[in-house]
Amino acid sequence: MIRSSIISVLGALLLLLTAAAAIYFVEVATLPGSAPAAGFADWLSLMVQGDFGLSSAAAGPVAPMIAAALSVTLPLVALAAILAVALGGGLGWLAGRRDGVLQRALGGAWQILAIAPGFWIGLLLASVFGAALHWLPTGGFVPWSSDWAAATRSLLLPALALALPAGARLALAVQHSVRTARGTRPVLAARARGASDDVAFALHAQRAALLGAAPALVDMLAFLFAAAVVVESAFYLPGLGRLIVDGVVARNAPLAGGALLVLVTLTLATGLVARLATMGLDPLRRRSSR
Amino acid sequence: MVTGGGLVATLLVAAGLVSLVWTPYALDVLDPTAAWRSPMAGHWLGTDGLGRDVFSRLTRGLLSSAVAGLVATTMGVIVGVPLGLAAAAWRVTASWPVAGLSAFVGLPAIFTLVLLSLLTAPGLATAILALGIASIAPMIATARDGVRTIKGPVYFDAARLAGLSGIETFRRHVAPALARLVLAQGLRQGAAVILAEAAFGFLGLGAQPATISLGVMLREAMAAGGQSPAALLAPGIALLLLAGALLVAGAGLQQQTEPRLRSVGGFRGLA
Numbered sequence: 001m002i003r004s005s006i007i008s009v010l011g012a013l014l015l016l017l018t019a020a021a022a023i024y025f026v027e028v029a030t031l032p033g034s035a036p037a038a039g040f041a042d043w044l045s046l047m048v049q050g051d052f053g054l055s056s057a058a059a060g061p062v063a064p065m066i067a068a069a070l071s072v073t074l075p076l077v078a079l080a081a082i083l084a085v086a087l088g089g090g091l092g093w094l095a096g097r098r099d100g101v102l103q104r105a106l107g108g109a110w111q112i113l114a115i116a117p118g119f120w121i122g123l124l125l126a127s128v129f130g131a132a133l134h135w136l137p138t139g140g141f142v143p144w145s146s147d148w149a150a151a152t153r154s155l156l157l158p159a160l161a162l163a164l165p166a167g168a169r170l171a172l173a174v175q176h177s178v179r180t181a182r183g184t185r186p187v188l189a190a191r192a193r194g195a196s197d198d199v200a201f202a203l204h205a206q207r208a209a210l211l212g213a214a215p216a217l218v219d220m221l222a223f224l225f226a227a228a229v230v231v232e233s234a235f236y237l238p239g240l241g242r243l244i245v246d247g248v249v250a251r252n253a254p255l256a257g258g259a260l261l262v263l264v265t266l267t268l269a270t271g272l273v274a275r276l277a278t279m280g281l282d283p284l285r286r287r288s289s290r
Numbered sequence: 291m292v293t294g295g296g297l298v299a300t301l302l303v304a305a306g307l308v309s310l311v312w313t314p315y316a317l318d319v320l321d322p323t324a325a326w327r328s329p330m331a332g333h334w335l336g337t338d339g340l341g342r343d344v345f346s347r348l349t350r351g352l353l354s355s356a357v358a359g360l361v362a363t364t365m366g367v368i369v370g371v372p373l374g375l376a377a378a379a380w381r382v383t384a385s386w387p388v389a390g391l392s393a394f395v396g397l398p399a400i401f402t403l404v405l406l407s408l409l410t411a412p413g414l415a416t417a418i419l420a421l422g423i424a425s426i427a428p429m430i431a432t433a434r435d436g437v438r439t440i441k442g443p444v445y446f447d448a449a450r451l452a453g454l455s456g457i458e459t460f461r462r463h464v465a466p467a468l469a470r471l472v473l474a475q476g477l478r479q480g481a482a483v484i485l486a487e488a489a490f491g492f493l494g495l496g497a498q499p500a501t502i503s504l505g506v507m508l509r510e511a512m513a514a515g516g517q518s519p520a521a522l523l524a525p526g527i528a529l530l531l532l533a534g535a536l537l538v539a540g541a542g543l544q545q546q547t548e549p550r551l552r553s554v555g556g557f558r559g560l561a
Contacts, residue, residue, distance in 0.1 A: 011393065014390075015393050015394060015397070018394055019394075019397060019401065022405055023405065026405045026408050026409055029409060030408055030409065112530070112534065115481065115485065115530065115533050115534060115537060116526075116530060117485055117488060117489055117492075117526065117529065119489060119492050119508070120508060120526040120529070123508065123511070123512050123522055123526075124522070124523075124526075127519070127522065131515065138515075223398075226398040226400055229400060229493075230400075230489045230492065230493055233492065233493050233494075234492075234512065241493070244400075244404055245493055245494055245495060247404075247408075248404055248407045248408060248412055248495055249412075249494060251408065253408050256404055256408060257408075260401060260404050260405075263398075263400075263401075264397065264398075264401055267398065
């Protein structure tokens with residue numbers, strides 16, 4: 001357990017370092033001819049200290065722009081994760097408990113929803129609940145400092161657009177995991193001894209089902225950040241995605257590179273924390289050094 | 291499953307190919323007087339904000355998607371499968387370098403895309419290259435785990451005992467099943483590439499407005515604030531149909547070939 005955690009942490013750090021080196025290489029390669037380039041070590045230590053350099057569009061330092069963008073992207077991803085786990089995980093769990101027409105129909109619907117592009121769902125949600133019904137804003141963002149309720153409202157539809165496909169994927173994995181756990185020998189033995197379906201499940205399948213679904217949860221959490229970049233765009237949200245797109249369109253490498261580094265760090269860190277937590281929960285993995 | 295999915299995907303790609311020689315309306319002729327027509331007899335899916343026929347552009351957009359899926363997935367196969375085979379053959383020496391490489395090329399495709407776009411210029415070709423790089427890691431895993439699963443059964447050991455050389459055993463007992471597994475995974479990855487390419491086009495980081503692509507069509511429909519529901523719905527549904535058909539065909543083929551092999555982490559987007 002300890003060995004494999006160390007390997008996971010080192011692997012993530014190595015990957016992050018490689019990603020940073022790639023970004024550094026691109027930033028240096030796109031510098032205007034005469035500008036001097038800092039060495040990689042200096043550049044990296046500045047990045048770690050939160051100094052992302054100057055945006056080449058003469059708009060000032062990059063760091064405050066990233067901080068402002070994170071105040072949109074982080075709550076958006078958190079909200080989407082809660083929705084996806086509550087809706088997708090919860091429904092998947094219930095659907096896995098029985099095998100009927102309804103459960104199969106739900107599974108089919110999730111299969112379709114799982115591949116639906118989040119940004120397209122976002123566009124549809126915005127035109128139905130925003131433009132047609134006027135329940136929620138179709139896009140844009142009210143800063144937290146001016147009106148936090150309005151800020152939350154402007155994140156609701158984007159979070160739903162992110163959570164629907166992610167939640168559908170999670171639901172499929174949870175449904176599969178629960179169904180598999182229900183058919184294991186301890187459950188069958190308990191049923192043979194006369195335990196009711198619910199008791200047998202609670203005693204012998206519940207925890208295995210949770211663990212079985214854990215990898216899908218790790219995957220989903222790490223994937224949400226990259227997905228958020230695209231969905232933000234469908235709602236004109238000023239998050240990390242906008243910084244990256246603006247940076248590329250304006251050929252502003254420090255801006256796009258800094259935002260990209262933050263995105264990769266968040267993705268890797270989320271995946272790592274979730275994976276370590278899963279490892280800690282799994283008694284088989286805790287005992288062996290796998 | 292394989293037949294149904296394959297049939298739908300073939301029909302959609304065929305519509306894209308037909309758009310090369312014929313479309314109901316010219317693809318790029320602007321007619322501002324005919325902007326935002328709703329679907330009717332002349333224009334099956336209405337017109338966009340510049341008066342261009344949505345159905346005609348949809349067929350050409352499907353072609354862009356199909357080309358992106360085919361080229362990027364082929365890149366993944368050409369680079370990934372040999373690496374996966376190497377990892378399976380020389381387990382000790384090759385597994386670490388290959389694992390490191392697949393972790394790096396397994397970063398979200400948007401990472402590679404942004405860096406490549408900064409170095410060159412955003413466009414359909416850059417997006418295909420980035421997605422091709424992102425397709426390598428899953429292909430490595432498919433080839434590596436595929437060989438290991440295929441090597442399990444007794445007929446494999448029997449072939450070795452019968453005196454067949456390693457290469458001959460591979461040719462007779464591993465290669466055919468592996469080819470089908472790679473095809474199955476390729477179909478599914480093609481779907482992921484097509485979805486990601488559309489997302490990049492929508493962001494403005496992939497295909498540019500001069501290229502007709504489903505993502506760009508959705509971007510234009512959004513910029514108009516959903517003036518025409520058909521222009522907003524049709525490209526998304528076409529995208530869903532094409533990707534869904536490829537996924538269904540791929541899943542069916544995998545099930546026929548090697549039901550014991552769990553798919554590589556289910557469906558996972560590349561974007």
